[in-house]
Structure formats: C-alpha cells, structure tokens
Amino acid sequence: MTQTAKNYSLEELNLETTFGGIGKTKHRDVPQIDLGDFEKRKAEIADQLWKASTEIGFFQLVNHGIPQQQIDEAFEMTERFFALSHETKAKYPLGKGTNAGWEYKSQVRPSTGTADNKESYQITPTRMAKLWPSGEELPGFKAAMLAFERANWAVGMKVLSCFALKLGFAPDFFTEAHDPLAPDYQSTLRLLHYLPMTNAKPEDYTGWRAGAHTDYDCLTLLHQRPGQGGLQLCPGKEASELEWTDVEPLPGVITCNIGDMLKRWSDDQLLSTLHRVRMPRDDEYLGPRYSLPFFCQANMNAIVQGPKKIYPPITAHDYLQQRIAANFAG
Numbered sequence: 001m002t003q004t005a006k007n008y009s010l011e012e013l014n015l016e017t018t019f020g021g022i023g024k025t026k027h028r029d030v031p032q033i034d035l036g037d038f039e040k041r042k043a044e045i046a047d048q049l050w051k052a053s054t055e056i057g058f059f060q061l062v063n064h065g066i067p068q069q070q071i072d073e074a075f076e077m078t079e080r081f082f083a084l085s086h087e088t089k090a091k092y093p094l095g096k097g098t099n100a101g102w103e104y105k106s107q108v109r110p111s112t113g114t115a116d117n118k119e120s121y122q123i124t125p126t127r128m129a130k131l132w133p134s135g136e137e138l139p140g141f142k143a144a145m146l147a148f149e150r151a152n153w154a155v156g157m158k159v160l161s162c163f164a165l166k167l168g169f170a171p172d173f174f175t176e177a178h179d180p181l182a183p184d185y186q187s188t189l190r191l192l193h194y195l196p197m198t199n200a201k202p203e204d205y206t207g208w209r210a211g212a213h214t215d216y217d218c219l220t221l222l223h224q225r226p227g228q229g230g231l232q233l234c235p236g237k238e239a240s241e242l243e244w245t246d247v248e249p250l251p252g253v254i255t256c257n258i259g260d261m262l263k264r265w266s267d268d269q270l271l272s273t274l275h276r277v278r279m280p281r282d283d284e285y286l287g288p289r290y291s292l293p294f295f296c297q298a299n300m301n302a303i304v305q306g307p308k309k310i311y312p313p314i315t316a317h318d319y320l321q322q323r324i325a326a327n328f329a330g
Contacts, residue, residue: 023101028059042161077145080199084137101131160296184317190294197279206279207278208245218258219257224255247275297320302315
C-alpha cells in the first residue's frame, strides 16, 4: 500500500513517501503539560513544552481553558453536520488550495498513495463565503464553530508564545504571524469523520484510516473523544524504525504536535512527528470516529525562516500550497 516515491520540491514531502508501511508498536509516554496559572508559570511551561517538542514532538495539554461543555457542543455539531445528506454537503465543496469546505475520501497521502477512509469539513474563517450550511439545514452550527475556532486559536497562541520565548523571538511574534483579523489569515479548524467499519472483511482491519504524515502547520491542537482511538505517533528521531505508539483519547485533554512549518521556523530544533490513524482491531469500537484538529497556520504573507537561516525564506502561503497540492492532487 506504499506508493512509488515521487520527487517533490519540499524535502518533507519526499521523506513522507517513505513511511507507508504497517510497522510495529512500541509504548512511549506522551508528556502532559499543565497550562494552569499560565502567566506566572510561563517560563516553567515553556521549558516543559520545549523538552517535549525536542524529544518526541507530541504533548498533551491539561487546564487549557476550553470548557468541556464547549468541546462537547463542537462534537455534537460535527455529528450533525456529517449526518446531513451527501447532496447537502456537496453544496459546500472543498475549493482547490483553500482548506475550506467539505470533501469525501479525497485526501491521498504521499506516504500511501491511497485515499484516507474519512470525510472532512474545513473551516478557514476568511475563506468561508458560500461554504456554511444554512440555518435551516444546521441551526446554530456557524456560531458554535466560530466560537470554538477562536477558543482554540487562543490556546494555540499561548503555546506558540512559549516557543517564541525559547527561540528568542518577540513575545507576540507568532500571535502577529497568525493574526485572525488579517485578510490573509489561514489557520483552520477541521471536522473529521472516519467512516465506521460496516460489513468489514478481515483485510479491512489492517492499514489506516489516515495514512502516515507530518502536519504542515506550526502547531496542531487535537480534540478526541474517549473510546474513539486509533491515533499513533512515530517520533522523527526513530521514524526509520517505524515503531508506532498509540495515543489514547483522554477526557479534558488536548493532544498537540509540532508541524513542519514550526520545525522550519526553529531551524529543525523542534520535531514534526510522523503520525497516522490506524484501523480499529476487530475487538475494538467499530463505529464512526470523530475528531477535531485545529491547525495554527501562519498568515499567507508571513515569512517562514529560522534565526539560523537553515532553510531559504518562503511565505506561509507558498509553503502550504505545496503541501496541500501534494495531498489533494486529484
């Protein structure tokens, strides 16, 4: 199920083509980091985030400030959206290169060459003209999702301010680079529906619901539902060994990972960790899986280059366009 390697202009994509195998499993601890009393503890929190992000590239946030009631509401709205008819959802299609709108099994990872077993709806607020379901189709959806998008943005900016501190940037460097009031804002809230294992054959339990990949943003904040697992990680320092670790969904926890954009901005100090969503085993929950990632993606005109200038400068727009094109080539 691994495709023949292609030649991409970004080395991240060429690397991704080599990670399509099943691999083995290995237990690893994913650090939990408490964001409570943030301003007073910022230096301590920054140290913890830096350690996690240079050693494994994944961490989990507790006391992050988003009420569980708001998270539950976002999941309920997500279920209602995906329960709409195929014809209704098709009225709001994912536009080429936009990260906005609905798609069904159209994301093909460079690592696998096969479509992920899922559908998604992507909310990039500056690009949502004519892409919101109507109030008659889904009352309350737009208000709930815009509020949830902004709550995740606020948490993401706290975390990124800690990385700014460690990298020697100005305190609000990343906040200004992810300005939600700017017309070129491109951070994205994504609603994901992994399809249930209906009438599955034995071979259907091997492989993945989402193929192995690294994220192409600065920082991903992922909300999962307890009991709907499948997320696995494989740290970059060990990726050649393809030993995967399950990251179980926990209540009240946001699971985070560094993306390739921040890896570049840190001159490769921070790890953008390979991850995927495996198929459930036949003795596990086989119903639909929902998850809600928020991608902190710098504004289009932001210049991505670290202090040491290891990589040539590139705008966040050009960087994302190359990554999106490789995933939605069809």
